[in-house]
Amino acid sequence: MNPVNMSTIGAAKRAPSTLFEKIWDAHVIEQGGADDALLHVDLNFLHEGAFLAFAALRKEGRTVRKPAQHFAVADHYVPTLGRERGIAGVTDPEVRGLIELLADNAAWGGIDHAGIDDPRQGIVHVIGPELGLTQPGLVISCGDSHTSTHGAFGAFAFGVGASQVKQVLATQCLWQRKPKRLRITIDGALAPGVSGKDVILATIAQIGAAGAVGHVIEYAGSAIRAMSMEGRLTVCNMSIEAGARAGMIAPDDTTFDYLHGRAFAPKGMLWDQALAYWRTLRTDEAARFDRELHLDADAFAPMVTWGTNPGQGLPITGRVPDPASASGDARRGIEAALAYMGLQPGTALDGLAVDRVFIGSCTNSRIEDLRSAAAVVRGRRAKVPTFVSPGSTQIKRDAEAEGLDRVFIDAGIEWRASGCSMCVGTNGDLLRAGERSASTSNRNFEGRQGRGARTHLVSPAMAAAAAVTGTLTDVRRLIAGD
Amino acid sequence: MQPFTKLTAVAVPLDLSDVNTDMIIPARFLRKPLDARYGSYLFHDLRHDEDGRLRDSFVLNEAVYRDAQILVAGANFGCGSSRESAVYTLMGYGFRCVIAPSFGDIFVGNCLQNGVLPVVLPEAECAALRAWLDANPGATVTADLEAQTVTTPDGRIRTFALDPVRRERLLRGLDEIGLTLTRLPGIEAFEARYARARPWLARE
Ligand code: SF4
Numbered sequence: 099m100n101p102v103n104m105s106t107i108g109a110a111k112r113a114p115s116t117l118f119e120k121i122w123d124a125h126v127i128e129q130g131g132a133d134d135a136l137l138h139v140d141l142n143f144l145h146e147g148a149f150l151a152f153a154a155l156r157k158e159g160r161t162v163r164k165p166a167q168h169f170a171v172a173d174h175y176v177p178t179l180g181r182e183r184g185i186a187g188v189t190d191p192e193v194r195g196l197i198e199l200l201a202d203n204a205a206w207g208g209i210d211h212a213g214i215d216d217p218r219q220g221i222v223h224v225i226g227p228e229l230g231l232t233q234p235g236l237v238i239s240c241g242d243s244h245t246s247t248h249g250a251f252g253a254f255a256f257g258v259g260a261s262q263v264k265q266v267l268a269t270q271c272l273w274q275r276k277p278k279r280l281r282i283t284i285d286g287a288l289a290p291g292v293s294g295k296d297v298i299l300a301t302i303a304q305i306g307a308a309g310a311v312g313h314v315i316e317y318a319g320s321a322i323r324a325m326s327m328e329g330r331l332t333v334c335n336m337s338i339e340a341g342a343r344a345g346m347i348a349p350d351d352t353t354f355d356y357l358h359g360r361a362f363a364p365k366g367m368l369w370d371q372a373l374a375y376w377r378t379l380r381t382d383e384a385a386r387f388d389r390e391l392h393l394d395a396d397a398f399a400p401m402v403t404w405g406t407n408p409g410q411g412l413p414i415t416g417r418v419p420d421p422a423s424a425s426g427d428a429r430r431g432i433e434a435a436l437a438y439m440g441l442q443p444g445t446a447l448d449g450l451a452v453d454r455v456f457i458g459s460c461t462n463s464r465i466e467d468l469r470s471a472a473a474v475v476r477g478r479r480a481k482v483p484t485f486v487s488p489g490s491t492q493i494k495r496d497a498e499a500e501g502l503d504r505v506f507i508d509a510g511i512e513w514r515a516s517g518c519s520m521c522v523g524t525n526g527d528l529l530r531a532g533e534r535s536a537s538t539s540n541r542n543f544e545g546r547q548g549r550g551a552r553t554h555l556v557s558p559a560m561a562a563a564a565a566v567t568g569t570l571t572d573v574r575r576l577i578a579g580d
Numbered sequence: 581m582q583p584f585t586k587l588t589a590v591a592v593p594l595d596l597s598d599v600n601t602d603m604i605i606p607a608r609f610l611r612k613p614l615d616a617r618y619g620s621y622l623f624h625d626l627r628h629d630e631d632g633r634l635r636d637s638f639v640l641n642e643a644v645y646r647d648a649q650i651l652v653a654g655a656n657f658g659c660g661s662s663r664e665s666a667v668y669t670l671m672g673y674g675f676r677c678v679i680a681p682s683f684g685d686i687f688v689g690n691c692l693q694n695g696v697l698p699v700v701l702p703e704a705e706c707a708a709l710r711a712w713l714d715a716n717p718g719a720t721v722t723a724d725l726e727a728q729t730v731t732t733p734d735g736r737i738r739t740f741a742l743d744p745v746r747r748e749r750l751l752r753g754l755d756e757i758g759l760t761l762t763r764l765p766g767i768e769a770f771e772a773r774y775a776r777a778r779p780w781l782a783r784e
Binding site: 124127128130131133134136138140147150153158160166167175192193196241242243245256257258259260261262264265268269270271273275277307308311312341343362364368369371372375407427430431434522523524531541543544545546549550 | 595596597598600602603606607608610611614625630654655656659660661662663664665667682683684685686689690693694743744745746756757760761763766767770771774778779780781783
């Protein structure tokens with residue numbers, strides 16, 4: 099074989115190509131049909147939900163082909179209270195069984211596993227980046243649709259179902275259909291009080307919950323470049339809520355600075371080699387996309403969803419839409435959403451009373467998210483029951499070292515342990531029927547936070563504003579000291 | 581995997597768009613084992629009221645649709661999470677084919693892994709088909725993957741497209757792991773090349 103030449107890996111003499119194509123092409127083992135390819139998978143994440151995949155794998159008498167290219171973590175079912183007791187603190191026997199089953203399956207497969215009391219424990223899409231497992235140029239899979247999160251590092255990362263989890267365990271590759279390419283360029287500067295969450299909610303509101311089906315989105319532009327890794331992760335996380343297969347952002351110094359020194363990041367000479375390759379991972383000037391969209395960052399305001407899919411969002415200054423303004427399917431969609439949400443057309447979103455506030459989930463539970471929520475909460479009291487679940491055990495420790503836990507606790511906000519929690523409620527953290535929440539998670543589907551629960555998706559700062567006022571509130575007023 | 585060739589069965593019109601996987605199977609059932617009860621979780625919170633009684637208003641609860649195997653829905657069916665349980669519960673209930681103007685990507689992948697046929701027809705065609713089914717409750721529809729057609733007893737034939745590779749796999753019921761492992765020498769050669777070019781990825 100030729101000696102290693104960093105500048106040509108995956109980017110031999112070729113037509114101008116996009117970031118996505120560079121990664122895709124470097125991972126094609128075999129071309130299937132016109133659009134189908136057998137792809138090499140660098141890294142697969144596993145959580146408790148993988149039990150069906152493991153059961154089938156073991157029943158078929160298969161083994162894990164490349165155990166070192168998987169990482170398992172307990173997040174979906176772990177309780178957020180009583181964690182100091184570890185697995186003994188899990189009272190529901192069914193839930194406990196699933197957490198233990200993951201540990202058992204990981205041990206059987208020889209897979210590194212962060213269990214309920216491991217210091218590396220956290221939400222899978224939070225710990226991947228945190229541990230340095232998520233790196234530019236990788237193909238990453240996981241049995242969870244928000245795997246798109248990892249694309250913030252310039253990886254091609256996508257969610258798969260149980261059968262494909264089984265396949266990647268057994269073969270370390272996947273048959274994939276090549277998605278189309280959509281570039282969303284966001285130029286300008288975000289105003290104070292406006293964050294990555296608002297950017298992505300505004301984007302989905304514009305293109306719709308199915309607006310990017312069949313596409314991989316590359317986010318570009320000065321507003322994206324100016325964002326921290328936390329903000330970029332939030333943006334890529336919710337790509338799936340526009341129907342996209344994945345979201346991606348070209349890696350840059352922000353990415354490399356974040357990665358450097360993390361547990362699984364390359365070290366020494368290997369770091370330099372990796373870095374040389376990573377710097378080639380960007381879309382060529384002349385590369386073409388199937389679709390392009392340009393958005394103006396200066397125009398973004400804090401967002402809030404009013405309906406039952408993440409595309410049904412508006413600036414906080416907006417009013418609940420009137421079904422009469424639409425027709426056909428769209429009209430019926432608005433009517434059904436308003437009926438479920440218990441909202442009247444024309445109601446101002448600012449000032450709408452909420453029953454509870456949740457700050458957490460793989461969308462918004464990183465240290466920067468907690469800081470921005472704490473900044474709003476500091477010196478105020480929560481008016482409605484609120485809890486915070488940090489994205490990982492490490493973030494919980496870091497936040498405590500900064501004193502953020504005290505800010506929340508002093509405001510009467512619960513400071514809990516890390517897990518998916520009220521994003522999906524599989525651990526039992528649920529709203530009651532009819533309760534209205536302001537939530538930093540990613541889905542406002544009917545029943546997502548509990549049967550009959552009414553979810554309004556917001557940023558961490560907006561969630562904090564809702565907590566201290568008891569209503570959906572334009573956080574810019576609180577920041578201005580109003 | 582069960583092959584899909586041709587199916588003639590009762591079709592049920594589901595007049596909803598953006599049907600997400602949380603609606604198809606609420607998260608609280610995801611911990612359940614894959615057994616004979618799995619079909620009973622399908623659309624659970626739409627089919628049942630708060631007290632667990634069947635809602636007359638939900639189309640699937642109508643007696644004529646008891647044996648339905650084809651579902652005709654609105655756009656963006658199966659959006660949301662990656663849970664393959666959404667397909668398992670559809671299959672558990674008896675469904676083998678879903679017709680819609682568009683689907684969630686991961687949902688389509690999951691259908692193809694389980695011998696369930698996702699048929700994409702234009703929005704207007706789906707609406708017309710649902711209207712026809714509403715007017716003819718309990719009527720059968722034929723989904724023919726060989727011919728790539730959807731036909732109704734009134735003689736209307738609608739054609740649909742499916743990637744040839746995906747179609748072939750469905751027609752033959754091919755297990756992807758088996759298929760992939762026949763490529764092992766090529767996979768290993770790729771991996772050796774790949775690892776040489778990316779020494780920083782080596783892990784114990
Ligand atoms: S926090 Fe929510 S979206 Fe994220 S991995 Fe957990 S369940 Fe999925």
